[in-house]
Amino acid sequence: MNILITGANGFLGSFLVRALSARGEKVACLLRPGSDVSSLVGPRYEPVAGDVTDAASLARAVEGRDVVFHLAGVRRASNREDFFKVNAEGTRLLCEALVALPGARKPRLVLAGSLGGSGPSALGKPKVEEDPLQPVEWYGESKAEAERIVFSYADRLPVTVVRPPRIVGPGDRENLLLFKLVARGLRLELGGGPRPLTLVDVEDVVDLLLLLAERDEALGQAFFVGHPQPLTLEELQGLVADALGVRPRTLHLSPAVLMALASVADGVTHLTGRRLPLNRKFAQQLLAPGWTCSSAKAERLLGFRATRDPADAIRRSAHWYREHGWL
Template sequence: MKIIVTGASGHLGANLVRRLLDDGQSVRVLLREGSNNTAVEGLDVERVYGDLRDFTGMKAAVRGCDRIYHCAAKVSTLDGDPLLKREIYDCNVLGTLHILQAALEAGVSKVVVSGSFSAVGHNPEKPSDETVPFYPFSPHLPYGFTKTFVEHECLKAFANGLNVVVAVSCAIIGPHDYKPSRMGRTLLDFANGKLLAYVPGGFEFVAARDIVEGHILAMSKGRPGQKYIFSSQFLTVDELMDIFEEVTGRDRPSIRIPGPIMSGIAEVADFVLPRFFPNVPRRFTSGAVRILRMHRRADISKAKNELGYQPTSIKASIQSAYDDFLRRGLIASK
C-alpha cells in the first residue's frame, strides 16, 4: 500500500515522512524540481516531481497510491501583490482541487488535507472549536482566505464521494525544519543573538510530532468530511521567550514593543515595503501582529474525544528544534 505525501520538502512533510517510514510504510513524495529538497535527502522514499497547479501531473503523481497526505501549500503572512495572491490561490485552492479530483479518479481510499487555524473562526469569548465559522469580513491574509477555500474544496469532494478529512494545524515548531519556517527562523535568530525585539501577544502552538500524530490519527480514525484541530499548547509570546531562554541559554531581546505601537509600525511598513520589495519575507507584517494580538485559543476536545489525540510538550519540541539546528551547524557558539 503506497502513501503519497505532498509538501514533503516542507516542515510538516519532513516530519510526517519520517514518521511514516518509522511505521514501516511505503512512501512516495511529491517534490518540485529546483526546490530545496534537503528534507528528504537520504530517505528511502519514491520521488515524483510536479507542481500542484498542473492537474495532469497530479493525476500521474497519485496514480497507484492508496492514501494521500496533502500537506503542500504556499504559506505566507504577506498581503503581497496580485502575482503573489494569484500564486497563493493557485497553489492552495486549485492545487487542492487537483489533488482531490485526481484522488477521486484514481480511487484513492482516503485523503488527509492539512488545514490551518487561520481558517477557523475567532470567538473572543472562548477557545475556537471546529464549529466556529470563518468570518470573511474581518481582516484576513490571502493565505487565510485560501485555507478556508481549501476546506470548501474538501467538502465538495466529500459530497462527490471522496473520503477526505482536514487536519487543522496551529503554529508548528519542531525539528527537520529545512526552509526554515517562520517559527524556526525566530528560534534561530534568538539563538544567534539576532532577534532584536519582540511583540507581546499569544497563539496556539503545535509540536511537530503532535501535528504528525494528528495527521496519522485523522487518516486512521477521522470521520469522512470532518475537520479536527490539533494544538499542543497556547503560549503568550512572553512565555515563549521564557522557553527560548531556557533552551538556548541566552537572554531575550530587551526591546518589547507594545502591540499597538508595533501594529502602527507594521502598517506603515505594509504600505511602504510592498511598493519596493513586495514579496520579501518579513517577520512582523501587520497581519502577523494582528494574529498575535488576538490571543486566539483552540479547543481540541473533538480531536481528543473522537481520535484519542493527546498533545505532548511544546518545550520539548522547541528543544528538539534547537538541537536539530545545532546539529546542522546553524547556531553559532556564544
C-alpha cells in the same frame, strides 16, 4: 499502503515522510523540479515530479494510491492571488484528479488545514470545529477556501482535515524569527496583551495525520490538534531564552509600530522578491487577541491527545538551529 504526499519536503511533510518510511509504507513525494530535498535525506521514498498547480502531473501522481496527504501550500506571498492559486485552486485540482480515477473506490484525502483558516480566538474561548471559518488575512482565507473545497467533494471522495495551530519542532522556519531575535538579545513585548497561543509539537501532528488516514470516524470531519496549555508570546520567548542560555532585554513595541515595520518588509518583498521573516501576515497573527483551539473532538472521536510538551520541542529546536547554523 501506497501513499502520496504533497509538500513532502516541507517542515511537517519531512516528519511525515520519516514516520511513514519507518513503518515500512510505500511513500511517494510530489516534488517540483529543482526542489530542495535536503530535509528528506535518510528515509526511503519515491520522488514524483509534479506541482499542485499542474493538473496533468497530479493525474499521473495519484494513480494507484491508497492515501493522499495534501500538505503543499504557500505560507508567504505578496498578493492574495498567489495564496489562492496554490492553497485553494491547487487543492481543487488535486480533488479533480482523485475523482477522475477509475473505479468506485477512491484514495483517502487528508488535508493539512490551519487554525489560520478558522481565524483568531476570543480571550478565554478556544476555537472548536463547529465555529464558522473566519480568517483575517490572505493565507487564512486561502486555507479556509481549501477546506471548503475538500468538503464539497465529500460525497465523491473519503476526505478529512486536520487544523494545526502554531507547530514547533526542529527545522521549522515559521518560528525562526523569534529564535533569532532572542539569540540576538531581544525579547518582544507587544502592547495590549496577553495573547494566548496554542502550540503543538510537529510529531503530535504527524501522529494525528496517521490516525486520520486509517480511522473511519475521521471521514468528513475536521480536527484541531494542540497542547492543552496555551502560552503567550512572551512566555514562548522566555522558553527560547532558557533553551539558548541567554538573558535578552525586553523591547516594548506598540501594535502600530509592528504593523508599520511589517508593511515596509512586505514592500521590500514585493520589490525585490526576497521573502523577509517579518510580514503583515506574521504581524497580524501576533496582534490577534488569541490563537487557541480545543482538541476535545479528536479525543472524543479518535481517542487522540497531543501529549508532547511544546517546551521540549522548543528546546530541541534551539539545539537543532544552532547545530545547523541557523542562529
